[in-house]
Each structure stands twice: as C-alpha cells, then as structure tokens.
Amino acid sequence: MYTVPLPRIGTDIAWRDAAKRLIGAGISPDDILWDYGGEMGALFATATPLPPVTRRIKAPQSFVAMANTVIWHKAPQRFGRAYALLWRLRHEPGLMQDRADPGLAKLRQMEKAVHRCQHKMKAFVRFRDLRQGGERRSFAAWFEPTHHTVEPTAPFFARRFADMDWMIATPDVTAQFVDGHLSFHPGQPKPDLPEDGAEALWGTYFCNIFNPARLKVQAMTSEMPKKYWKNMPEAAHIPGLIAGAEAQVQKMREAAPTLPHARAAKIAKRLRKDQD
Known part of the structure; x- marks a missing residue:
C-alpha cells in the first residue's frame, strides 16, 4: 500500500508527479492512499516512498486538463477518482469520449463545480x-x-x-x-481589514444597476449565493431592494408615457394622407 502525502500548497504539481510514478510502475488505484494536508492523521502519517520513473504513459490532453481542475475540488475522493480514470485509460483509449461512463461523468461534475467556484472568486473578491x-x-x-x-x-x-x-x-x-x-x-483567520471609500461606491453602483422590473430572487441568489454576501459591501442593500421592488415597479408603470391605441394611430395616419 502506498500512502502519498499531498501538500495544501502546490497540490497540483505533487499529484501529477505521484500519478506519473505510480501509473508508470503499474500500481493499482486500490493500493494507493492519498493524504491531502495530513488529513488522515497519525495512523497514516508515514509516507511510502514512491517508485522511480521507469516508463511514461501518455494520457490524453483532455484528461490532463480535467485532472488539473478536479484536484482543486474539496471532495476527499478527488485524487483517487482522477487516478482511477487514468488507470482505466491505459486499456480504454476512447474513455474520455464516453459520456455515459459514470466515473467520467462524476469527474466532469467536479470539474464544472471548480470552474464555477473560480468564476465566483473572480466576481466576488x-x-x-x-x-x-x-x-x-x-x-x-x-x-x-x-x-x-x-x-x-x-x-x-x-x-x-x-x-x-x-x-x-x-x-x-x-x-x-x-x-x-x-x-x-x-490560510489564516479573517484579518481585521480597514473600511474604505470603495465600499460605499460598491453600494452605490449596485443600487443603480438594480432593475426591480427584472427581479428574480431565485436566479439572483443562484448567481450570487448568500454565503458570499457577508464579505460583499453592496450585499447590505439587497434585502431593502428586494422589499421595495414591487413599489418601484408600480412607480415605473405610473411614470411611463401613455401610448396611443394602435387603431388610433392608423386613423391619424389616414387623416394626414387625406390632408396631403
């Protein structure tokens, strides 16, 4: 049994190096324990020396790209699942195109979740x-x-x-x-960061782009999950904007210009022709 320690920083490099050595030596997924950040505890603290690189097994680029994303998922099984698929690819070269394969489908779901998390980080920091x-x-x-x-x-x-x-x-x-x-x-506990003028600007910007007529609370919380609100200054305005949305829409209706009836427009057009 191989126990492979993986650091919290540089996890991708460590996993790729270990996977190359293990797959080249023909080590089965069932004979590997992946220990991320020492989460397995003292019972599995002793790492097993990895086998030397004896031969290289070429993996499809589509697998490499997927694995480089999946390893950032939070699921403890991510390393084992990725290696298990790599193990199967030795004898199933077309596996990456099999959308019905449950192992590949699970990894694709994990890949999508990581990409979504990256998108949220870019948007909400x-x-x-x-x-x-x-x-x-x-x-x-x-x-x-x-x-x-x-x-x-x-x-x-x-x-x-x-x-x-x-x-x-x-x-x-x-x-x-x-x-x-x-x-x-x-990582570290939440630091005591000073407030600055940008927080008020974020709030002003968010209030100005908020369109009460297009409000869909479920869609909004899907794109901006509530777990992020506490660290976003503009989120403090969301409850009030939602509560006042219906009243704002009514004001917009009342302020909208009154358009003539379609039939009236046709009659007016005919009268202008007669006058000409």
Whole structure:
C-alpha cells in the first residue's frame, strides 16, 4: 500500500508527479492512499516512498486538463477518482469520449463545480485599501471559496492588478502579490481589514444597476449565493431592494408615457394622407 502525502500548497504539481510514478510502475488505484494536508492523521502519517520513473504513459490532453481542475475540488475522493480514470485509460483509449461512463461523468461534475467556484472568486473578491506608504498601492481581501481555488485563480488577479500589491486571505491558502511576485502561504483567520471609500461606491453602483422590473430572487441568489454576501459591501442593500421592488415597479408603470391605441394611430395616419 502506498500512502502519498499531498501538500495544501502546490497540490497540483505533487499529484501529477505521484500519478506519473505510480501509473508508470503499474500500481493499482486500490493500493494507493492519498493524504491531502495530513488529513488522515497519525495512523497514516508515514509516507511510502514512491517508485522511480521507469516508463511514461501518455494520457490524453483532455484528461490532463480535467485532472488539473478536479484536484482543486474539496471532495476527499478527488485524487483517487482522477487516478482511477487514468488507470482505466491505459486499456480504454476512447474513455474520455464516453459520456455515459459514470466515473467520467462524476469527474466532469467536479470539474464544472471548480470552474464555477473560480468564476465566483473572480466576481466576488472585494479588496480594501490598506493605505500603506510606498510607490505601489496596497490592498487586501478576505474570501471563503467553496473549493480550493485560490492557487489556480490567483494568476488572474496578478494580471488584472499588476500595478499594486495585494493579498487574498482565505481559511485554506493565502495568496500574496508583492512587487510583481506571486506567492502562496498557509490560510489564516479573517484579518481585521480597514473600511474604505470603495465600499460605499460598491453600494452605490449596485443600487443603480438594480432593475426591480427584472427581479428574480431565485436566479439572483443562484448567481450570487448568500454565503458570499457577508464579505460583499453592496450585499447590505439587497434585502431593502428586494422589499421595495414591487413599489418601484408600480412607480415605473405610473411614470411611463401613455401610448396611443394602435387603431388610433392608423386613423391619424389616414387623416394626414387625406390632408396631403
């Protein structure tokens, strides 16, 4: 039995390296225990040395892309499920195209969930100005992702906010971008971040784009789940906007211009022709 420890930071690199060695040595999925961040405890604390790389087994690019996403899922079985599919691909080369296969379908669901979590992180991270001195502005944010998406998503923020230093703290992993260098560190409790003027701007912006006539609460909470509201300054306005939506729609109806009846418009057109 092989016990493979996987770190919380750099999980993707560690899993790929272990999977290559194990699959090359012909180690069955049933003979592997994947220990993420020491979650298995002292009973399985001793790692089994991995076999050396003896031969390389080429995997489809579609599997590689999927596995690189699935390993950021929160399910403890993610590593075993991905390796089990890799094991089957040795003798089932067309497996990645089999939409009816339950093992592949489960991994696709996990892949989709991670992509969704990454999308939510990009949309809902709210930075606060730390007001520190220096040539570069400094910001920090607190976020609670559903899956382990800090590492794969942080490069997006590095590209978008390359002109400032920032930190995204989460309970699992903390990302820091200082002087153009991106690094990752252990998670931490929610820091005491200062309030800034941007919070009021977020609220003003959200209130101005809110359209009560198109309000669908279920659809809104699906796109903006309530679990994120506590860390989004504009979310404080949501209950009031929902409560007043019906009254706002009625005001919009009353203020709307009155259009002439279609038949009246035809009669007016005919009269203009007669006058001409």
